[in-house]
Amino acid sequence: MTAKIEIQLADAESIPKDFYLQEQAAHIIQSDAEAIEAAHRLAEEFSKEASIRDHERRLPLKEIHSYSASGLWGITIPKAFGGAGVSYKTLAEVVKIISSADSSLGQIAQNHWAFIEHIRLDATQEQQAFFFEKVLSGQRFGNAFSEKGSKTVADLTTQIEFKDGHAVINGQKFFATGALLAHWIPVVAVDHEGKPYAALLPQHSPGLSIINDWSGFGQRTTTSGTVLLDHVQVDSQYVVPIFKAFQRPTAAGAISQFIQAAVDAGIARGAIQETIGYVREFARPWIDSGLNKATEDPYTIASIGELKIKLRAAEAVLDLAGEAIDRALDNPSEESVSEATLLTAEAKVLTTEIALLAANKLFELSGTRSTLSELNLDRHWRNARTHTLHDPVRWKLNIVGNYYLNDVPPPRHPWS
Incomplete structure (x- = not known):
């Protein structure tokens, strides 16, 4: 054990x-x-x-x-x-x-x-x-949405109880990215009917405890740890009924996934650039190649080409998703929101694949010395593997396939 x-x-x-x-x-x-x-x-x-x-x-x-x-x-x-x-x-x-x-x-x-x-x-x-x-003016929102240990990510146990002019929140959150460094912490809690609300809590609110106990091997400095809520009172003017965003067609879910896909594309960009720099400066040609430089290796050249092509494709679909989100914001409908959701799902699949591929290829093309701890190049793989675990891409494939094969619209929630 x-x-x-x-x-x-x-x-x-x-x-x-x-x-x-x-x-x-x-x-x-x-x-x-x-x-x-x-x-x-x-x-x-x-x-x-x-x-x-x-x-x-x-x-x-x-x-x-x-x-x-x-x-x-x-x-x-x-x-x-x-x-x-x-x-x-x-x-x-x-x-x-x-x-x-x-x-x-x-x-x-x-x-x-x-x-x-x-x-x-x-x-x-x-x-x-x-x-x-x-x-x-420069103030930041954090995040206290998700919990751990529940049956699914959507099963929330944090409770909000409405009183005269205020609400009281009790519960525990995890994966609270950025909460420690924020001025306001939006906490998602459910009422007695199970409807989710977001209460924006000012930093240092009585009963609010934020603990940086994130031990993930990647995305190490996101402060994605625990938030404890012990009878935290919040003024009603700071409570937003976010459940309404999913009672009608909106781009809210697509936007959440879209930004995650952009982070993954950025991880891929960084890993590819790191690979190119290392190969140029430090990598050696293989003994059987007869070449003077690693940059002359035709297999290495082809691999860099593959990475760049797949990154461009992923970013192109991400751009299409962004444009679809803008259209859905201007004219929300079942059709426009479904288009935004589907394109975002496609982008999420492609950005996940290129982030992981680029992080792996970094070491394959750079050689054994690139694994030395003092270089810390493994942060690219650790970050890619950690962040791409947000919402499984195997279900993105299912969403897209189910729409085109069976005319089933994408589900309405923040994880689609």
């Missing part, structure tokens, strides 16, 4: 209180082009110590501040509320750029953007104005 390893590197009380205070308002990005430019600038900086952060499980405190202060966390906020309202194709590009440099940072913002859409879909106008202004 394998011994259990206990990991607890930090909790909310160990983070400096001033970490959650914005020294200055975040920049407000005005266009898609500006968003992509900002992402490239940040990725260059984030990549410098990405390997060290992974190796030491060092929380990216400085990087998260730079990330949200850049304005990128607010780029999907509608123009009517002061945001750039960028296309989802642009959002995917931003996620890929950041994730190629540090996929943990790419994942930390993943649920933030997904929840912005829930606010747009299900919150009141007053709630939208309040929270969108907070995001544009």
